[in-house]
Amino acid sequence: MTNTAPLLRIGKSTSDLNKRQKEFNLLCEKIAKLDEQIPELENARDEIIRRIPIDLNPLVMEYQGIRVDIIHLMDRTYEADLYRKIYLTKLSYLITEGAFELIANYGFDELKPVYNKYSEIDIEKALLLASQQPEKVTDPAFLLEEDNPIVAEFPENFHEWDDAEQQRYKEERRAEKIQARIQKAKQQLDQQKTTKSVRTVYMDLVKAFHPDRESDEAEKVRKTEIMQRVTLAYQQNDLMTLLKLQIEFDQIGEEHLEKLTKNQLNYYNKVLSQQIADLEAKKEVVQKEISALCGLPYQHINSYITAVVKFNSNVNEMKSEIKNIKLVYKQWKTPSVLKAYLKTYQIPNEVHSDDDED
Incomplete structure (x- = not known):
């Protein structure tokens, strides 16, 4: 909830205030601003989390579904034997790489037979090997701390579940990770x-x-x-609120703040500075959560509008990507167009030779 209490300050004018009194007022202003900003950012984070499964995830799955169609198209093109060996090698590589990602990350098990057709390693063995090698998770909901990559952990029989069960499990894991991070931040603040x-x-x-x-x-x-x-x-450890309560219930008058001694002001300013540091840390946690969800550098996330506008932009970009990949799929149905793409494509870490291509 936004703090609507009057701003705590010493004096009506800054002209007659000493250095410590001016610092006290400045610190109180910073705290008041953070007290308004943090709930606003939390609202933005919660709004984005609520909208991801409604506005973004269906678009992501639509996009990946078209990628599946492209894999099947490449498979049919390969079987038609229209190209020279070098192009077929590239096709085989693109099929196995794309199929594995779509199976492992998005649950498109229909591609398993296609993968096995072109890979020397069976898909189940490939998935097992991949699960034994910790990798950085790319799902935004898991990337809540840049410095601590989280390992994806799934049950052994995860890939035997149907699509609905897999999706439900992933969403539950996503919610658990987010709540765990938020709870950890709250506990750290409580322990001050x-x-x-x-x-x-x-x-x-x-x-x-x-x-x-x-x-x-x-x-x-x-x-x-x-x-x-x-x-x-x-x-x-909220000194400013305690002082406001003293004034609110007539334990002290506002003039009491003007009579604080040098040592008292030093103590108060030190406490207020620590309170600002705590609030800034809490704000940064929320900023990084939003950054992980929408891709904007966390330092740039200072308002609800900034965060939500960025998320809306991501949704619109995904819609644009869907239009683009649909066009690619349509064009690649013409073998000569797909061949033109394969001519310029190079398999990673392979030496390219123009002599092998016509």
Whole structure:
């Protein structure tokens, strides 16, 4: 929820403030901005996660389905024996590489017989070998930390499941990974140590509002609600909110902030700086989550609009890619057009020789 409380600051004008007072005001402004920005980014992240299976995944699968059609087209072209050996070798390579990726990553098991036709290794053995070699996962939902690649782990019989079961398992894994990352970030923030200055303000509020010795039931309820807010702010090491609560409930006046001593301001500014660091870390976690989901560098993600516009752009780009690959598929149905592509294509790590081509 966005923080709508008045901005905490010392004095009405900056002209009469000393260096530490100006720093206090600047730190409070930064915290207020982060308190608004983080929920906005969290909303963007949640919106993108909600929309991926609705707006993006169907397009991705449509695109991959056309790739399957192209593999079958290449298979038929190979069997027609229209090209010289060098072109057929390239076709065979493209068929096995494309078929394996579509089987392993998207569950198109219909391509297994095609793969086996052109590969020296049976598809089941190839999948087993691949599963024994840890690889960086390319699914955006798993890429929540750049520095810690996550290994894809699937049950042994995963490739024996039907498409619906595989898709459901992948979506469950995706949700679990996202929630685990979010929970880890929250735990890290919760473990931040409170400081002496925060505890001092907290104890002043506890003395004033602890409900246990209150005989009036209505007042007891009021103080209990206040203490819940106080305790939450204390647990979050949130000095600014604690000071706001003191002002809100007339424990101190705003003029009290103007009378803070040099040492008190030093303590407060140090705590507020740490609070900013904590909030910046929390913001960065959310930024990186969004970056993994939509591909925008996390440093550029500072608003809901920026994140959602980028995701919308990804959806539109996917639609454009579908149009392009449909055109390629249509063109490659003409053997001479496919041959022209094969002429310029080079198998990775193979020496190219023009003498072998006509």
